[in-house]
Structure formats: structure tokens, C-alpha cells
Amino acid sequence: MSGLNALFRQRIGMPENEKITFAALDLVLELTAKSIPFENFSIIEQRASAITEDNLVCKLLVNKEGGLCYELNALLYFFLIDNSFHAVLTRGVVYNNDAQAYLTIGRTHATILLAHEDQTYLVDTGFGGNLPLTPVPLTGETVTSRNGAFRARKAHSEHGDYVLEMKLKHKDNDWRIGYAFDSGKPVGDVAELNEIQTIIAEHPDSPFNKHSLITRHTAQGSVTLTDTSLTQWTDGAVAKEKIDGGRFKELLKKHFSR
Incomplete structure (x- = not known):
């Protein structure tokens, strides 16, 4: 292997x-x-x-x-x-x-x-x-x-x-x-x-060279973190939270172990 x-x-x-x-x-x-x-x-x-x-x-x-x-x-x-x-x-x-x-x-x-x-x-x-x-x-x-x-x-x-x-x-x-x-x-x-x-x-029109983005699937849906928000889908229900830079690092560690 x-x-x-x-x-x-x-x-x-x-x-x-x-x-x-x-x-x-x-x-x-x-x-x-x-x-x-x-x-x-x-x-x-x-x-x-x-x-x-x-x-x-x-x-x-x-x-x-x-x-x-x-x-x-x-x-x-x-x-x-x-x-x-x-x-x-x-x-x-x-x-x-x-x-x-x-x-x-x-x-x-x-x-x-x-x-x-x-x-x-x-x-x-x-x-x-x-x-x-x-x-x-x-x-x-x-x-x-x-x-x-x-x-x-x-x-x-x-x-x-x-x-x-x-x-x-x-x-x-x-x-x-x-x-x-x-x-x-x-x-x-x-x-x-x-x-x-x-x-x-x-490229100036690239959707990925302007703001941080990370997302992954979870057992119940998905979690997406950007530099301004956290979005979680859980069994069809969505919850969105506005965040700042300090909160970004905290949530990155919590949801992505980084």
C-alpha cells in the first residue's frame, strides 16, 4: 500500500x-x-x-x-x-x-x-x-x-x-x-x-481570493466559517452568527481542530 x-x-x-x-x-x-x-x-x-x-x-x-x-x-x-x-x-x-x-x-x-x-x-x-x-x-x-x-x-x-x-x-x-x-x-x-x-x-473575479472560507460536512448537515460569519445546518435547520477576527480563531479550533 x-x-x-x-x-x-x-x-x-x-x-x-x-x-x-x-x-x-x-x-x-x-x-x-x-x-x-x-x-x-x-x-x-x-x-x-x-x-x-x-x-x-x-x-x-x-x-x-x-x-x-x-x-x-x-x-x-x-x-x-x-x-x-x-x-x-x-x-x-x-x-x-x-x-x-x-x-x-x-x-x-x-x-x-x-x-x-x-x-x-x-x-x-x-x-x-x-x-x-x-x-x-x-x-x-x-x-x-x-x-x-x-x-x-x-x-x-x-x-x-x-x-x-x-x-x-x-x-x-x-x-x-x-x-x-x-x-x-x-x-x-x-x-x-x-x-x-x-x-x-x-484573477480579480475569483470568488476565493478575497475572504477566508472553510466548510465541511457533518453527521447532521454542514458547518461553514468565513471571516465574518458561522453558518451551521443541522437536520434541515440553519443557524447563522456574525463574528469578528477573535471569534474566527476560536470557532476554527472548535469546528475544524485548527
Whole structure:
């Protein structure tokens, strides 16, 4: 077993001797969403490192930080490959539902496509509070998890040939687009993800280079901390608290052990 495989299992609480089957991926995704937060601290603090397997292991597994999509899904991709799955990374364009338009900063979402028994599935652990928590087949079929309902359907556009759509539990009454992606343009090398990181860190329209953000799933819902607020979803009920800098550090330690 590789060092990444062992450390990943240790981080999410998966036994080292347990075989990771396709049926076990729901559990892997659930444990990962609870254990490794979606966060932008390295961007805000201007200490981002090149996207390599070794750097991801150091940051996410040894130092036990979180990361953004291109880090979280790259790490999961390596874990899946280590466990004999056939997977590739691909890039997508996130949709802003408030503006009813795709983000103008380009293909800055990294996700995973996994092949299993002549079917292709989207697997994503890097989409913040919008995680499917289960593989989503590229057939348009609706799948459900405790986080809501999800589907990946064909939708040819300049942004790709598929879209991921969702109806989050307790939050969405209608389907909404998460992002478009191209099933025919896999990432050839994780080094390509450095382009995403540069855009996220430097582009004036990047949603992640202005304010601190960290979020993870919990057994009852989710917890999200920014430099101005704490938001907790618990069994469908939401509680939001405005905070200051001192409170931020206190809550970061309480909810994220940092």
C-alpha cells in the first residue's frame, strides 16, 4: 500500500485492510466530506504550492489542512488510482445561479470521471456544500444521498458536453446547475491544475481570493466559517452568527481542530 493510500485512509477513518469497492465509494465520499474541509486559506495567505502528488499529501494528509477543488479532487483521484479504479480528472466551468450565467474566469473546477462496468460516473469531493456524496452516472439518471438529488446530463455548449445538476436537501426546490464539464477532455497531468490555482489566486473575479472560507460536512448537515460569519445546518435547520477576527480563531479550533 502506498504512503498516500495509507495516509488518506487514516485521515478519513477508513481501515487500512478494507478493500475499496465501487459500492464502498459512497462511504469514502461521506468520510472525506466530513474529514477534509473545502477551504481557501493557502490562497488568502499567499502560500499556495505547486500541485503535485507529494505536495498534496503533505498539505492535506500530513499537515491535515483542507483545500479547493483542484487539490481535493486531485488527491481523491490518486487514491482511486491506488485502489485500482479507472479514473481521470477533467475540468469544468461553475455556474452562478444568482446571475444565471457561467463564471467568466474559465474552466476552474476540477472533478473526476470514473469508469465502472461500461459506465462513466462523475465523482466530486471538491464542490463545497454541493457534494453529491455518491457517484453520479453520465446517463441523466437521478441519484440521491443525504445531501440531496443529483444528475449529470448531456448539454452541449462552449463549456462542455455535460452539466451536473442538483437539488440540495432542505435548500433547493428546483433543479439548478452546478457546473458544465467536458467528458472528452481529460487532464493529462495534474500539473495542468496549476493553471486553475493561478486563476483562483490572481484573477480579480475569483470568488476565493478575497475572504477566508472553510466548510465541511457533518453527521447532521454542514458547518461553514468565513471571516465574518458561522453558518451551521443541522437536520434541515440553519443557524447563522456574525463574528469578528477573535471569534474566527476560536470557532476554527472548535469546528475544524485548527
